[in-house]
Amino acid sequence: MSDAQKFIDANLGRFRQELYEFLRIPSISAKSEHDGDMRSAANWFRDRLQAAGLEAEVRDTPGHPVVLGRWNGAGDDAPTVLIYGHYDVQPPEPLDEWVSPPFEPTERDGRVYARGSADDKGQLYMHVKALEAHLATAGSLPINVIVLAEGEEEVGSENLVPFVKQHVDELACDYVIISDSNMFAENMPSVLFSLRGLAYLEIHVKGARSDLHSGQFGGTVVNPGNVLGKIIASLHDESGRVAVEGFYEDVLAWDEETRERIRSLPFSPDEYRRELEVDALGGEAGFDVLERLWIRPTCDVNGILCGYTGEGAKTVLPNKAMAKVSFRLVPDQTPARVAALVRAHVAKVAPSGVTIEVVELHGGRPWRTNVEGKLVDAASAALEAAFGTPAVLQGEGGSIPIVVDFEEQLGASALLVGFGLPGCNLHAPNEWFALDAFEKGIGALAGLYENLGA
Amino acid sequence: MSDAQKFIDANLGRFRQELYEFLRIPSISAKSEHDGDMRSAANWFRDRLQAAGLEAEVRDTPGHPVVLGRWNGAGDDAPTVLIYGHYDVQPPEPLDEWVSPPFEPTERDGRVYARGSADDKGQLYMHVKALEAHLATAGSLPINVIVLAEGEEEVGSENLVPFVKQHVDELACDYVIISDSNMFAENMPSVLFSLRGLAYLEIHVKGARSDLHSGQFGGTVVNPGNVLGKIIASLHDESGRVAVEGFYEDVLAWDEETRERIRSLPFSPDEYRRELEVDALGGEAGFDVLERLWIRPTCDVNGILCGYTGEGAKTVLPNKAMAKVSFRLVPDQTPARVAALVRAHVAKVAPSGVTIEVVELHGGRPWRTNVEGKLVDAASAALEAAFGTPAVLQGEGGSIPIVVDFEEQLGASALLVGFGLPGCNLHAPNEWFALDAFEKGIGALAGLYENLGA
Numbered sequence: 001m002s003d004a005q006k007f008i009d010a011n012l013g014r015f016r017q018e019l020y021e022f023l024r025i026p027s028i029s030a031k032s033e034h035d036g037d038m039r040s041a042a043n044w045f046r047d048r049l050q051a052a053g054l055e056a057e058v059r060d061t062p063g064h065p066v067v068l069g070r071w072n073g074a075g076d077d078a079p080t081v082l083i084y085g086h087y088d089v090q091p092p093e094p095l096d097e098w099v100s101p102p103f104e105p106t107e108r109d110g111r112v113y114a115r116g117s118a119d120d121k122g123q124l125y126m127h128v129k130a131l132e133a134h135l136a137t138a139g140s141l142p143i144n145v146i147v148l149a150e151g152e153e154e155v156g157s158e159n160l161v162p163f164v165k166q167h168v169d170e171l172a173c174d175y176v177i178i179s180d181s182n183m184f185a186e187n188m189p190s191v192l193f194s195l196r197g198l199a200y201l202e203i204h205v206k207g208a209r210s211d212l213h214s215g216q217f218g219g220t221v222v223n224p225g226n227v228l229g230k231i232i233a234s235l236h237d238e239s240g241r242v243a244v245e246g247f248y249e250d251v252l253a254w255d256e257e258t259r260e261r262i263r264s265l266p267f268s269p270d271e272y273r274r275e276l277e278v279d280a281l282g283g284e285a286g287f288d289v290l291e292r293l294w295i296r297p298t299c300d301v302n303g304i305l306c307g308y309t310g311e312g313a314k315t316v317l318p319n320k321a322m323a324k325v326s327f328r329l330v331p332d333q334t335p336a337r338v339a340a341l342v343r344a345h346v347a348k349v350a351p352s353g354v355t356i357e358v359v360e361l362h363g364g365r366p367w368r369t370n371v372e373g374k375l376v377d378a379a380s381a382a383l384e385a386a387f388g389t390p391a392v393l394q395g396e397g398g399s400i401p402i403v404v405d406f407e408e409q410l411g412a413s414a415l416l417v418g419f420g421l422p423g424c425n426l427h428a429p430n431e432w433f434a435l436d437a438f439e440k441g442i443g444a445l446a447g448l449y450e451n452l453g454a
Numbered sequence: 455m456s457d458a459q460k461f462i463d464a465n466l467g468r469f470r471q472e473l474y475e476f477l478r479i480p481s482i483s484a485k486s487e488h489d490g491d492m493r494s495a496a497n498w499f500r501d502r503l504q505a506a507g508l509e510a511e512v513r514d515t516p517g518h519p520v521v522l523g524r525w526n527g528a529g530d531d532a533p534t535v536l537i538y539g540h541y542d543v544q545p546p547e548p549l550d551e552w553v554s555p556p557f558e559p560t561e562r563d564g565r566v567y568a569r570g571s572a573d574d575k576g577q578l579y580m581h582v583k584a585l586e587a588h589l590a591t592a593g594s595l596p597i598n599v600i601v602l603a604e605g606e607e608e609v610g611s612e613n614l615v616p617f618v619k620q621h622v623d624e625l626a627c628d629y630v631i632i633s634d635s636n637m638f639a640e641n642m643p644s645v646l647f648s649l650r651g652l653a654y655l656e657i658h659v660k661g662a663r664s665d666l667h668s669g670q671f672g673g674t675v676v677n678p679g680n681v682l683g684k685i686i687a688s689l690h691d692e693s694g695r696v697a698v699e700g701f702y703e704d705v706l707a708w709d710e711e712t713r714e715r716i717r718s719l720p721f722s723p724d725e726y727r728r729e730l731e732v733d734a735l736g737g738e739a740g741f742d743v744l745e746r747l748w749i750r751p752t753c754d755v756n757g758i759l760c761g762y763t764g765e766g767a768k769t770v771l772p773n774k775a776m777a778k779v780s781f782r783l784v785p786d787q788t789p790a791r792v793a794a795l796v797r798a799h800v801a802k803v804a805p806s807g808v809t810i811e812v813v814e815l816h817g818g819r820p821w822r823t824n825v826e827g828k829l830v831d832a833a834s835a836a837l838e839a840a841f842g843t844p845a846v847l848q849g850e851g852g853s854i855p856i857v858v859d860f861e862e863q864l865g866a867s868a869l870l871v872g873f874g875l876p877g878c879n880l881h882a883p884n885e886w887f888a889l890d891a892f893e894k895g896i897g898a899l900a901g902l903y904e905n906l907g908a
Contacts, residue, residue, distance in 0.1 A: 030764075030765065030766045030768070090768065091762075091764075091768065093762075094665070097664065097665075155766055155767070156767065182670070196669060198669070198769070200767040200769065207732060208730040208731060208732050209729075209730055209731035209732075210551065210879065210882050210883060210884070211548075211551075211881075211882045211883065212730075212881075212882055213852060213879075213880040213881040213882060214752075214754045214756060214780060214782065214881075215650060215652070215782055215850075215851045215852025215853055216636070216747075216851050216852055216876075216880055216881075217730075217747070217851070218747075218752040218754045218782050218851060219737050219738065219746040219747055219750055219751075219752035219782065219851065220726075220735050220736060220737045220743050220746045220747055221730060221732070221735065221736055221737075222732065222734070222735070222736035223736070223754050223755055225686070225754070225755025225756070225757070225758055225777075226686055226687075226689070226690065226753075226754065226755050228683070228686075228755075228758070229682070229683045229684075229685070229686025229687045229689075229755065229758075229777075230683075230686070230687040230690075231683070232679070232680055232682075232683025232684070232686075232687070233680075233683045233684040233686070233687035233688070234687070235680070235683075236680065236684075272674075275663075276662040276663055276666075276671075276675060277662060277663035278661060278662050278663075278675070278676065278807050278808070279806055279807065279809075280676070280805075280806035280807040281674050281675065281676070281807060282674060282675055282676035282677070282805070282807050283673050283674045283675075284673065289674050292673040292674045293670075293671070293672075293673055293674055296673055297673075298668075298672040298673035299680075300668045300672045300677050300679070300680065300771050301677055301679025301680050301682075301683065301760060301761065301772070301775075302668060302679070302761050302762055302767075302768060302769065302770050302771070302772065303679070303760055303761035303762040303763045303768070303770070303772065304679055304682070304683075304758045304759065304760040304761065304763070304775065305758065305759060305760075305763035306755060306757055306758040306759075307755065307756050307757035307758065307778070308547075308756055308757040308778065309757045309758070309759040309776070309778070310484075310545075311484070312484050312609060312815065312816075313609070313610065313654040313756075313778070313780070313815040313816040314484070314544065314545065314756060314757070314778075314881070315652070315654070315756065315780060315852075315853075315881055316756050316757070316881055316882070317754050317756070318755070318756065318757065321755075321758065322763070323679075323683075324761070324762065324763070324767070324768075326668060326767070326769060328668070328669055328672050328673065351734075351736070352733055352734035353732050353733065353734040353735060353736045354732070355733075361766065361767040362766075362767040396669075397669045397670050397671070397672060397673065398667060398669025398670055398769075399669055399769075422670075425664065425667075426667040426670055427665070427666075427667040427668075427670075427768070427769055427770050428664050428665045428666055428667060428770070429664060429665065430664070
């Protein structure tokens with residue numbers, strides 16, 4: 001066992017307590033009333049980087065700050081690795097569905113429950129502890145390291161891309177490592193071969209000059225709520241495909257090797273279904289569940305608001321309706337083109353008597369990587385050593401838009417190696433992170449740095 | 455000019471100020487925090503009946519109280535008229551769209567703006583002043599009178615039907631007069647020949663065990679928001695007809711005379727459209743605007759709530775969605791049968807992977823009356839005398855479910871004669887009542903009592 005690993009084993013209890021301090025800060029980037037918490041979280045993270053032995057500072061952006069850490073002592077021959085993560089979290093609502101409070105980390109059944117535990121504070125902090133393990137035992141790292149933690153991942157990373165562009169020299173690196181994803185299953189570590197992209201839209205339907213009485217006017221006025229239903233319904237056909245003209249034109253037909261690799265993974269659709277407590281799964285005909293998740297695009301309603309939604313019967317004919325609708329994208333789709341196609345589609349579907357506005361809230365390009373080469377090899381070996389089982393290659397249904405920007409701006413290859421688990425309630429009530437994955441994962445990351453420096 | 459009319463003309467300023475007192479009480483029956491205001495409004499109204507010269511009392515029900523007034527001095531040969539109205543009002547939301555506060559009556563351009571000004575406090579109070587005019591000048595009324603004001607009209611009159619059933623003898627009458635509707639146009643008084651009914655439903659779609667991450671699960675789970683869109687879209691066909699199987703089976707094909715009477719009314723669809731500030735009207739193919747409003751059924755979304763509806767982009771795959779959907783009914787539809795048809799329809803449309811619940815919130819039967827006979831004649835003559843122009847017969851798109859119950863329980867004929875005006879924002883922000891209609895209408899009602907007693 002390496003000295004770094006021994007140090008990790010000896011300090012796990014402290015690592016956990018430090019993480020829980022981090023999780024107690026409600027750093028919700030979407031809500032301006034938490035701006036102070038965002039600053040506190042950034043400062044807290046900077047202090048922990050410094051305590052681990054890195055130079056670190058909080059850097060302002062037009063939005064929430066970026067935390068930047070650096071250790072340059074491995075010399076010019078050693079590779080430079082940029083470790084990216086985010087210290088902001090999703091809003092915790094609906095609050096009444098949390099078993100324990102979202103910002104009071106609570107251990108139950110080998111897990112810690114808290115907003116941000118898996119996404120992404122827990123995973124980001126593992127890197128800090130893996131770096132500390134090397135620095136505390138060897139006094140040095142096998143690689144040069146830049147740590148970049150942003151506070152706007154959950155709201156679209158709007159200021160991060162300009163930040164990276166403005167600091168291309170300062171952020172120059174060979175590899176970008178990101179831990180903001182899941183393992184394939186418990187004790188089945190994985191490396192990602194792809195990420196889906198995202199086109200997140202808001203559709204507004206506006207009708208008459210004001211809300212109207214549904215009796216006095218009903219039957220003569222185009223109802224924005226009914227139109228919105230029609231628009232939403234028109235987005236899919238009966239086979240579960242997205243029915244927007246041109247939508248599949250840019251969708252890559254993946255190679256048979258990748259599809260075979262997906263199909264060979266141990267996965268039970270029935271168990272997945274039962275865990276979700278539904279009587280049937282949904283999705284696009286002609287593809288398996290994991291294919292639907294990783295290599296096929298989607299269209300999902302994220303929210304709808306129209307008219308009177310309180311208690312009882314208000315006989316109002318509403319004059320506006322709004323839906324948040326997002327599309328997960330796969331190579332080679334782009335959010336801009338999908339938004340344009342949806343805009344054209346909605347214009348065709350909507351009747352006269354209402355006006356339509358489609359607002360682009362957020363977008364991110366899909367990503368895929370070359371699974372052969374030093375980067376994936378180094379990760380696979382480190383994961384296998386730490387978890388005692390071979391790592392698998394998997395896709396990821398979620399989006400980390402910054403990955404494509406990192407690769408383009410910095411000319412570096414990205415490695416996505418994550419330690420969440422399926423069902424860990426990302427973006428939902430009762431988010432959790434497995435303590436076993438937290439602990440083994442720190443060792444795996446320490447090993448990964450070694451392998452990359454070798 | 456009659457003494458009663460002279461009295462009315464001399465006291466109009468006071469009548470208005472009294473009405474404004476009534477309008478200042480926020481008697482919102484739908485919200486339990488206004489229970490005290492409901493009681494205050496009932497007591498206030500009882501006091502005004504007593505001041506006018508009637509016996510009056512507040513009678514408890516399991517819900518909001520009923521106010522009952524009585525004057526029996528016209529003798530057994532004179533007919534007994536039950537005047538019905540309601541002292542409760544709709545919730546005023548959205549508040550920020552009111553030009554002046556909803557419970558601070560404000561005069562602008564010959565109108566008083568306030569919640570309840572037209573629906574129904576203003577119209578109900580006109581009867582009290584017409585009664586007062588007779589009693590103050592002649593010391594008697596030409597008819598026996600029962601005044602029945604309820605506090606639950608806007609929430610379904612649940613306790614009124616049992617109240618009427620339990621007090622059939624006490625409420626025995628020849629005619630029921632209700633002023634809770636509109637004139638056809640400014641200075642065009644009218645009598646109603648029909649009312650639409652109502653079936654108000656809430657549709658709940660429930661999916662997975664909890665909200666999910668739209669990236670981690672999107673494409674494999676049936677999304678309740680998308681299903682709700684599909685359900686809403688399925689409720690109409692392309693011609694604007696309700697696409698629920700069996701829905702039109704009970705719909706009466708009205709006689710050509712009625713349709714001709716409707717078509718002969720002075721009405722400009724284009725003006726109506728412009729007033730609503732839309733580029734086109736909607737509705738069922740094959741019928742005129744007024745037919746769509748009065749003699750054809752509808753299906754309107756009243757509200758939708760699903761997922762995340764706040765600011766920004768939350769990538770949640772929601773696990774539930776709700777829509778309030780209501781149907782305006784025409785003879786001979788019934789709310790129970792329509793609810794059953796919709797329930798069967800939704801069950802057919804919804805896919806597996808979600809569960810559906812359809813809740814009946816509120817129902818009312820449609821009504822129509824015989825337009826030949828003493829009752830309509832008496833009203834038409836009184837309206838013509840007061841307004842100086844012949845009254846027209848019109849339908850009404852809204853619902854007053856209690857009308858059918860009154861006729862059935864009391865064996866009486868109902869007369870619906872109202873003084874609101876089209877566009878007066880019933881159930882919407884900036885509800886208003888024309889002062890001219892308030893003033894002439896009091897004279898018309900005083901004349902109506904005379905004609906019925908003659």
